[in-house]
Amino acid sequence: KGKLTGTVLLTNKAATDTTLASVRVQFFSTTASGPTIGPFLNLLDYIRLQGLAASLPQGDVSIDRPVIREVRKYLPIDFVLPGQLGFSILFSTLFGIAFTFYGLREQGVLKRFFATPVHRINILIGIGISRIFFQLLSVLVLLLFGHWVLDFTLQHGWISVVQIVSFTVLMLLLLMGVGLIFSSVAKTDATIPLLINLFALPQMLLSGTFFSVEVFPGWLQRICDVLPLKQFNDAVRKISFEGLGWLDCGKEFGVLLLWLVLVYALLSRLLRWE
Known part of the structure; x- marks a missing residue:
């Protein structure tokens, strides 16, 4: 670089x-x-x-x-696009899943589901799959537009795209869990944006979304390293520009997996259906 x-x-x-x-x-x-x-x-x-x-x-x-x-020049888009990718899925997933589940519960739709043979876990799977599908479409559009129009680097072409998409799925699962927690603890729909901003804004500023975290003092950089969005952004940049693979992103995968376990352990205690 x-x-x-x-x-x-x-x-x-x-x-x-x-x-x-x-x-x-x-x-x-x-x-x-x-x-x-x-x-x-x-x-x-x-x-x-x-x-x-x-x-x-x-x-x-x-x-x-x-x-x-001789190597490819590190362009500004190679830093900016992964950050925009993380920013996009962070807010769209949190707002989408939190308001969707809250609305289904408050309107009594979930109660009507319970009168059918549909299992509760199938409801969550259905909501999750639809959210992942549409989010992955937007991710693919951003990646391909960035590559073909803005000269965004994808060292290994479609292999890099598949690896980025796989990391995105892990991040989406994590964010959906957070969104479900917020929809469960919120007493009114006006509370949901406050909870989301409380979780998302520090990550937007401290995860290398718009600028490198290297501008921060050392103690703050150590805090940045535990944020899931920081690990996602780093993994996308390593895969796209440096040409690294899953095995080379062990730290990023480990932090995201730890967050995933913690979030769903908390969700199992806080999730409200009625």
């Missing part, structure tokens, strides 16, 4: 092969760090190292040619 200028590798070769230089100096970087490579090489002072090599017995220091690998 260009955050690091490059890597300097110093290798002691004398211990394994006395015919080679005792110290080997290598520099690796990418085109994403282009503007900073030159000043860094001056700071590294290759000229001084070469002078040092000349003053030492021959073969003591070996300086390799810098290796600059």
Whole structure:
């Protein structure tokens, strides 16, 4: 992404092969760090190292040619779109599921369902599947529009899309649980937006949605790391731009899974049908 200028590798070769230089100096970087490579090489002072090599017995220091690998430039859209994706599903899912379930309960629709052979869990599954279906459609539209129109990076094409969608399903399940909790504890429909904003606004500001959390002090960054939206945004950025997979996003998956367990454990105690 260009955050690091490059890597300097110093290798002691004398211990394994006395015919080679005792110290080997290598520099690796990418085109994403282009503007900073030159000043860094001056700071590294290759000229001084070469002078040092000349003053030492021959073969003591070996300086390799810098290796600059060409990579795709990290565009602003590569940061912005994952944040907008998380922002979109956060509010639409919370408001959608909370008001839907609250309305069904207050209008007596759920009571009429109970007069049929329909099991309660099937009602929740039906609401959840419909919400996931329409949310995934919006996610796909955002991803494909961003890729084809705004040059958003998808390193592995459709494989990256499938991995992002799978993470989105996990996030949607978590948010639906939160929405059901809010619809159950709210006494009136006017209370629901207050509860949602209380949960969502801190995440919108502290999860790297519009700007990087690196601007915050260290203690606040540690708080940001426990927020589910932060982990979702990070996972989408890793999959899309860095080309990582599920196994490389273990931390993000673990935090989201922990939140999922906690939310549904709380929901099992708070869910109100009447």
